Amino acid sequence: MDLDPSLTALHRPGGFFVLRTAGAPGRRLPTLAQAYGPGGPDVHGDALAARVRRVADALRTPEPRVAASVAQQGLAARLWSVALGSAALYGAVPDLAPRLLLWDPEGSAPDDLWLTGVRPLPGDAATLAELVLRGHLEPLAGALRARHRLAPGLLRGNAASALAGAARELDRWGRGHGRTDVAARATALARELLAHPLLSGTGTLTGTAFRRRSCCLYYRVPGGGVCGDCCFPRPPRSSPRAPSA
Template sequence: MAGDLTIGIDDVVALEGFFGLATGPAEGADPSWRPFHQFTGAPLDQRIDQVAEQLGGVPRRIAGSLLSLSVSARITALVLGTGALYRTVPRLHDRLHWRPWSGGPAPMWIERPEAVPHDDDLPAAAARELDATLRPVLDAVGAQASVSSQVTWGNVASSLGGALRMLLTQRPDSSSEALALAVGMTEEPPLAGLGGFVHEPSHPTGVGFARRTCCLFYRVPGGGTCGDCVLGR
């Protein structure tokens, strides 16, 4: 399936939070929008330093990891939401834009939402789009903040778990499709081996995630281990 995805994206964007996305040509009048794959170099260094300062002066490695987790959550939410609700994959790797921000979810914009052509293997197609979209940025985080790829891609896997629980909470009608897609994506590279879904009776959805790496949040003053952290087990 391929082609215009405006209606589908609008439905996903209505979930808000990390599913949020600006669409349409009007946003193009804002000169601060930049291609997402160019979130590297000086702009990335500046944002890492901002995060480090906001977290009490933590080392750049910790700030870089947590920034990659936040940014990844924006991408995984869009891919999972569109896949679960419309059985297609949004074309993000060469269409998505970002602009500088000081806090909260990273602002994202696509002028015209489109779907990626794919065969019947939706999880593999979704994982490939995650890889193509996030790899330039995660590689830059690794190089500029000395964060290992195991940590940054583990953050992507963790963000997929968070996106699934948000989707199951807001759209329980999509539960079987969303869970099957999320599980399938964790079995595909680059997420294979980085974590998996588990039963979590304490959460309203009954779904939890167990990652095999750590995002380093425990090293933030006053922080601790996240619910899915390998250190918590």
């Protein structure tokens, strides 16, 4: 199936799936390729640092690495939602190369993204892995680890959790709107992607429920607790160096 220029089908499952393809953002924004690059001399010249600061302020957390983890998972959720949603709804996915995606690091959640051109690609797991895992989540993880003390296992777990969450929402929407084909395709793609070497071993998918083997550190946010897929049954006692791998 072809992609329509506005990707209108992605509006149906909810805000995490929406990808803007028209209308100027109103101000100059960085591409994600620029955001994944080396950091600037200060937060104003570093889009990724600006996003972490924005998340830290919203969560009221004094720990930059906690904000960095939450920021990474939020962006991963948007990228997976767009890619998996397109594959499940259209049978194709737009080219999501970092240089083609504009990003507003100062925006609210979910992350604001604009695609500068719609070029359809196959909607199979191999293409999704190349676009999202290789194209985005690997360089994003590298950029965050260069700035913050984050374990690789934590970031891989965040990526897997974000994928499982997108599949779960598509399953819920598909079953609720008589689109069991969408639900089935999203779940099948998620299973195949979770077996990818970059995500293998991050957790267990049972039906649409995912249990990860790492912690995203959200429990360290003031008033936060454990997430629904956390490896911890209850918030661990805080310590100067929390478990993160």
